[in-house]
Amino acid sequence: MIWADQPYVMLVASLPAIRFLSEKEPPINRARLMERLKYLPPADQETLRQLTEIVSWRFIDVTEDDAAFLERAEALLARISSPTLAAALRERLEMRTVVAALRRRHAGENPPEPGVRWGFGPHVERIRAGWSLPDFGVGTFYRWLPAAKEALEAGDAAKLERLLLETAWNQQARHAERHAFDFETVALYMVRWSMADRWARYDADEAEVRFRELLDAALADAPDIPEVA
């Protein structure tokens, strides 16, 4: 039906536009966003929760086994009925796979053993086989890969973070263009909000590290203060 998707109109209209990297904080805070998302039907809320658990680093358990994470992601992909959301999730997981390969190789790790589940997407085996190649032999599929490798090798964590978030942001924005007032719009908004939030927090973390460095430098020359007994 042409008007069947209208429960989302009010919710979408209540979400402020997010301008990535141009704002210090997301235009809506987590508490208010969660309050707004309560307008979604329960089934959509559950799908959104599962999607966020896969996509958002905030909810990812870094100690979780790769195979277990991939199993969860694939189970979610099988449940998602929206082709747009499934495509967006696949793209995100593929990107994570390539970045994971870059980081592992940079850390001096050997390629994953054949048969071990470590990544997602159609190029996993090609990446493993091309471990010694600068772009793993998949540079034509991931245009951002050479720049990411360069930033990683230069130790420029901020540049790498910005590049990856910007690439992921553009991917999500491309998917969102085809939707206006539906669940996909809300879900992709949530994904982009997570990225903006991560970027804002990333800056905060960086500022904290810098502040400590400055504090240590300033206190290095200061006379010792006797401890209170």
Place this chain on the structure above:
Amino acid sequence: MTDFIVLLGWLGIYTPVALGALGSAIGVAIAGQAAIGAMLETEAGYGRFVGAAAIPSSNVIYGIVVMFALQRTVTADNGGALFAIGGLLGLALLYIGVWQGRALASAIAASKNKSEIFGLAMAPAAIVEGFAVFAFVFALVLAGGIG
């Protein structure tokens, strides 16, 4: 057969009102929901959001006017013409109402972030309104030619 054509004629007379009302109701409901959503995120300008949401109401007014223009004794001679004009206008008004509502919802959602684009954002909905006026005026012209 004559009775069937007369029935079609009566359907044609009332369809612009019925489908025009449906189009208006759906269009206003869509744009109205967007207006309510926008109000959650803005501190001022609520009135213009609600005003914009009411724009699809015009469809049912066009339908009522055409209903009066079509209203006459329905016979086997004029039943087909009444059905064709009223039925097609009604469909047009229904469709226009729904899509005008969507255009308005987009305009409201966009202008809550950037209030200076409010007028320009209304342009697509205004153009859609123009198409409703075309359908309305020419339905009146044709209604005048029915015996």
